[in-house]
Amino acid sequence: MSLISCGNMALTVSTSTGSIPGHLDRCGNPDDTANYVLLLKTLRETFGASGSKFGLTFTTLTSYWYLRWFDLPKMLQYADRISVMTYDLHGSWNADNPIGNIVQGHTNLTEIKLAMELYWRVEIPPSKLVLGFGFYGRSFTLSDPSYNSPGCTFSGASNPGLCSATAGILAYYEIQELINQHKAQKKIEAISPIHDRDAAVKYFTFGKDQWVSYDDKDTFKQKVDWANSVGLGGAMIWASDLGEYTDTA
Known part of the structure; x- marks a missing residue:
């Protein structure tokens, strides 16, 4: 990683794309643990010397497997x-997971609560944590369309969305277009999203096996109410351009 000075106004932080501290398969190395502290220290000192008031946050994950570094x-x-990515908990990359290639919500309040305990165990105040939201959905191709509840198996990522053009993901606006399209065209079976209230997530099937x-x-x-109840410091969204233009969310 490197720091590139841009005068008194800003700094650009350059890191390996997609790197995760300590994980050699994700461009990390064992020195990252100490180096990330040094990186933030250098940023803070540089911001302080600039005479301007800059905020400084960093982004982390929900899994102990990654957080331990x-x-x-x-x-x-x-x-x-600390901005916590409390989304992308599950996806088509789970195909080789020991628990099996099963469809699960990519966000889940029950799992989020467990993840936050990892932070509290090392005495990170709730007020310093920012809850992450995803303006998109993770999607799969079902192994058997007859079995379409969480825990049923998938054969791979879903078909790409028309605009997002990436297998296994649909932008929020694409999801809403699917729902509205099925409502408007009576010849097509209406989509009825299922609200898993315990997990605080919705899901549905479409196109027979998606x-x-x-x-x-x-x-x-639901998630905001929980975040407020435990005193979290705020929320963030990835990403605003994936939202629906009428701001239904």
Whole structure:
């Protein structure tokens, strides 16, 4: 990683694309734990010397497998908040997972609560944590369309969306277009999203063997209410350009 100075106004942080500390298969190395602390320290000192007031946050994940390489207490000495990616918990990459290639919501409030305990165990204050939302859904091709509930098997990623053009993912606006299209065309069987209230996520099947999970205004509210109840410091969204133009979420 490297720091490129841009005068007193900003810094650009350059890292290996998709790197995860400590994981050699994701461009990481064992020195990352100490280096990430040093990176934040250098950023904070540089921001302070600039005479401008900059906020500084860093982004982390929900899995102990990855979090064990982050020295969160030391990193937070130099940062204002930690943005936690509480989405992408499951996807088509789980095909080789020991628990099996099963469809699951890519976000799940029950799992999020367990993940936050990892932060609290190392005494990270809830007020320093930012809850992450995804303005998209993770999608699959079902092995058997007759079995379409969470826990049923998938054969691979879903077909690409018309605009997102990537297998296994649908933008929020693409999801809403699917629902509205089926409502408008009476010859097509209507889509009836299922609201898993415990997980605070919705899902539905379409095109016979396609399955997608996602958040909307109902599940966002569930998560926001929980975040407020435990005193989290805020929320973030990835990404605003994936949202529906009428802002239904």
